Amino acid sequence: MRNLLMILSSLLLAFTISCSSTEKKADDGSSVDADDSVASKDLNFDPAGSDSGNIAGLSTVHFALDKSTLSSEARKQLAQNADWIKNNSNAGVIQIEGHCDSRGSVEYNLALGERRAKAVKNYLVNLGIASDRLSILSYGKEKMLDYGDTExxxxxxxxxxxxxxPK
Known part of the structure; x- marks a missing residue:
């Protein structure tokens, strides 16, 4: 009987904890649901450069459909980016984000975005950038700049x- 009482008490405690509210206080003191606070924030996209944090002097490179190979134009841009990275050693680690368009599955696009980021990193390393100054991340089709369905x-x-x- 004592074991049954302990089990029931544990279940009651677990149930009580699992039913807790996700309500949080916003900076202005008003009540906000935790899930809504992130979803309602506007993302600061910069179509001419980085959509996650603009680094003046580094250009975004583009890829052909379903490709992770670098075009001659992309290689020119990356050579300029390599010069900037060499001349700005105080910039710390730079993350290369690989992105895709809306076509294809989530899994396929995550893998393609990773291949694109790796291709960029490998090219920059071949131009003399230390590998430990670069990291990669694939967003696949999760952070599109344009949600249109045009070419x-x-x-x-x-x-x-x-x-x-961040350092």
Missing amino acids: AAHTKNRRANFVPM
Whole structure:
């Protein structure tokens, strides 16, 4: 009987904890649901450069459909980016984010975005950038710049951009 009482008490405690509210106080003191506080924030996209944190001097590179190979234009941009990275050693680690357009599965696009980010990193390392100054991350199709269903929109989304990492 004593064991049954302990089990019931434990279940009651677990149930009470699992039913707790996710309500939080906003900065202004008003009540906000935790799930809504993140979803309602506007993302600061910069279509001309990085959409996660602009680094003046580093250009976003674009890719062909379903490709992770670097075009001659992308290689030119990356050579300029390499010069900037070499001349700005105080910039710390720079994250290369690989992105895709809306076509394809989530899994396929995450893998493609990773291949794109790796291609950029490998090219920069071959140009003399230390590998430990660069990190990669794939967003696949999760952070599109343009949600349109046109070829122009898809072209904007197939990219690798550069983001400063906190020191």
